[in-house]
Amino acid sequence: MKKKSSADTGAQAPDLTRPEYFYNRELSWLKFNLRVLKEANVKETPLLERLKFIAIAASNLDEFFMVRVAGLCSSLENGSEKRDAAGMDPKEQLDAISAAAHELVRKQYHYLDELLEELAGVGLQFVRVADLSDANKYWLENFYRENIYPVLTPMAVDASHPFPFLANKTQNLGVELLTNEGERSMGLIQVPNVLDRITEVPGREGRTFVFLEDIIASYCADLFQGCQLLDVVPFRITRNSDLELEEDDIEDLLEEVERSLRKRKRGAPVRLELYKTKNDGIRKFLCDNLDVSDQEVYEIPGPLDATCFFKFAALPGMWPWLYEPFVPQRPSELPDDSDLFAAIRKKDILLHHPYESFDPVVKFVSDAASDPKVLAIKQTLYRVSGNSPIVAALARAAENGKQVTVLVELKARFDEENNIIWARRLEKAGCHVIYGLWGLKTHAKIILIVRQEANGIKRYLHLGTGNYNDNTAKLYTDLGLMTANDQLGSDASAFFNILSGYSEPPVWNKLAMAPLSLREKIYSLIDNEIALAKAGKGGHLIAKMNSLIDQPMIQKLYEAGAAGVQIELIVRGICGLRTGIPLLSENTTVRSIVGRQLEHSRIFWFANGGDEQLYLSSADWMPRNLNDRVELLFPVEEPEHIARVKAILDLYLRDNVGAYMMQSNGTYRRVRNKAEKVSAQAALYEMAQLAVAADVPPMEERLKPLYSPRGKFVGDE
């Protein structure tokens, strides 16, 4: 198809600020969450994996309300009428979000109903307490008395007992009572989150499960002595959970984050999930006391808080309905990692997680901790796993006398507490710990190791697109580069000197750093494609990221599109760019890949007239990444690596199993075509497995005995 450009038509430069050229961020996100939810409806996927997608979508939605919706509510409360790029003010956004979220919830529970039926078909039944046999009820009641009753605290709400504070994301039961005096009153019972949400009832054929709130609702009558229980309705409250850090006046960021964490649990309610009920009295009681509007009430025709299914799917014996275990493979570029430094010196190593194991990255730090030649280790930590082996290695390195500098980002949302614990531990071990930067979140993923070698110090680097979290490294797709390139090493040293406050930004060799120069670097790469397109040499770029919502960046892409550059975007989540706009984005495609792995890598490929350029980055194209975070963009220069990553991108572009394509009206449609079925994720996993198999010597060779060189058996005198 001939690429059209505005130069062809001689049209005047369009106004790229027009609201109709942009999608609203929140609504785009809800579309992404819908794509996640739709994975629950893929019949080929194992049952419990589908159930987990419902849980994922529910968890995503929780965070969405706690942060994004809460932010809009605050803006509305403050009287803001500021419009976003799509021309919507806070009220319009909240209205639209409500409509879309309600529809999403409706679909969620439709899929859940179907799934629960299918689960029952394989012998995994969720039943109401009322439907249990007498024997089961007897067992259950005893269970209730011994395990649940002792931790329940009923709360009456009346003139002398005000409505209590209900913490964020807690599930509660609204209770309507009739007093002995014949008056109606209300009470509350918190569903304790220390207890398992789902209880297995023994004895029946197959496996039978009941929900905790149902158990409590069935047996809680005696909690309210002297009253008659009229109705019990489960509900769940979601509160504003964005931390408010007053960075202007703080001297101790650590203390301020701890203070704010305590405040998080008490933000204003932004959503009330209410089990579907005809009891308007309880509904009104809750809405009035929690100060939520109708728009903020979600009627749930099923079990509240679907995130409970994560734990459910992990119960013993569930393996028949789960994926085969995913085993990250030994990296094809590291057949022997016994001497990592030697391997990296020989050539750069590219790792593709989770298909390839994260172990070499952990080993990189671990080996450095024990290597007497290592002088210093520096690393950024954004989200770490609990009991992280990397953190343990850093502590050990400091104890072994290395100079260890760690930037622990305290402001990693919802990981703040976790990170505070690790920061203190590292400091105690003797590391120089930097608790983030005053006005920026450090999101770059980088490890620098300085080693004293025969010819001088040598710097070894790991640069990545994903966090140093060995747990998420098994779930998220990410790329990492291990290199001993001197110029990158010098840049990395300068980067840490900036973060440590020792130095000002240098003239960079190869790295680009946000918020200083990363945006401009990307602009220059796109401008290069524009120039090539205008010169008739064809411009082409492929960009993979998690979110694209930065308005100037989208405008730059429109400018490129207008010049005739072919643009292929792989954006997992939020995308504010519209495809199909005449003369602006007719040459632009947007696809989203959703599947077993969470797409997380940030890859930027530029044709550059045949001399391909490839960059990886920690940054998505969002204002927060480009303006308010410390991020890195780094080149991948080995031709074999460029070819390898280009092949990965081509797979994503051919994917017709997990891929959705953005339509010109902003909806997403699954890519279904007559071509052979290609699942990028499955193909990449298979490739990783085959690469390992190819390295294994044939059985004949492996069966060869080892003799001592003198012809005697090993061990003979």
Place this chain on the structure above:
Amino acid sequence: MKKKSYTTFAAIHLGSEKISMQIVEYRSTDRCKIVERCERSVHIGEETFKNKNISFATVNEICDILLGFKILMKECGAEEYSLQATTAVREALNQPSVLDQIYCRTGLKVDVVDLPMEIYTTYIAVRNTLKKEKISTDREGILLMDISSGGLGLVYIRDEKIEYQQDFHVGAIRIKESYERNKRESTHFNRALTEFLSSTFSPISKELGVEKVRYLVLSGTETQLLLKVLGLEPGQDIYRIKAETFHDFFANIQAFNVSQLMQVYALSENAAELVLPITILYEQLLNLIPAEEIIITSDRFIDGIQLLHIGRKTDEDLCKEWEKELISLFHCLGSHFHYDKAHACQVESLALAIFDKVAKDYGMGAKERLLLRGTALLHDVGKFVNLRSHSRYSYDLIISSDLLGFSEEDRRIIALASYYSAHQLFETGNKRAPEVPKRLVSIVGKLAAIVRLADALDRSYLQKVKRCQVSIRDKVLTIAVDVPVNFTLEEWTFANKADAFTAVYGLKVQLERIVK
């Protein structure tokens, strides 16, 4: 762990605007690799030039940065370091407290270098770059101009010799801080500054007016700023610009005020405030000493620290080259005061013959040898002022001159040794005798005694001694001279001066004539 085959050295500059560090791994001057570079802005110069003191808050800031640098030094395995402070610390009245606090908090010792040494250090790096670029001084001269925040050094070189050298207390930050903001923003500021600089620099044109200068070489802290406003990309070692290009640039830029400069050149306010003083400075000098081409090097003071350190440790030939240039500076100064070159060289040659025999046993080395040469060459320059009491004028002239590559103390030693080569060291009742600090008595005495003897051997100023051999035996220093003509005057003078030598060295001295 295997011993390193290289040494790691950290050069740290505590400057007026920045604290910089450069860590280098070296085996020799040709085999060096910079492994770490960092710099942080600290506005010490503004405080010193305005308030004469460095504030407590700034000292804290300096210590924090230096502590960070210390960590980086450990990370790179640095075994040696040199931390040198220049103008802002040098001129601070509370300098001793500042240095003490730095040492107590960081454990780092600061060497405060004076202006001639500061300029010399950068000069060394610039000369090295020019040599690498094969920019020769054979036919036409090079005028090197180094502008730091508080000072300006001019060195004119021709035929690998320093022909002229002068330092000025005119620097970029100093100019800026000498005039309050409302004066700087006045429409008459450019003119006033131009006239001030013109009058300050006019002596140069008298000295160098007849010289043909091919290249004007610019270096210093503000050259990076100049590169930016000239639209040149940083990162190269050397830039070459035609003089007309600079004149055109100056004609455009002088019309801008600070806000306009900030906008047009994307500068911070601080940087924009420096642009005009710097460009006026350069323009003035170009007008006084027209050059064909301007060369801007990226060499900084810290590069000089590095080169001097490594050179002194590993490269004897280079050290000899440096010394040769410094000697040419003595001749340059001597010639400025119309010295008797033949006599000065003769005294130098004879003094060195004596020095080389006694130095090792009397705790003197290469540094003292150089100071001796300076004393020998300059001991009579006072005759330029007046033939009576010329030794006092020699002292005054030497102590007032800028001696590139020599610290204030070095200059003082040469000046004192020159004076006392003609006078008794502890002569009482002479009110004109310059005071000798206790710590310098020994070295001044030793050098003066040698020059006194050497001077005696050329009392007639006829360079009668053709050959000289010095030996020591049984506590007697024997100077055997080959003199084909009557030597009576010298013999009598020698006899009078010998006691002073004996008093210092504890050696009897005798003069012998070599019989053929």
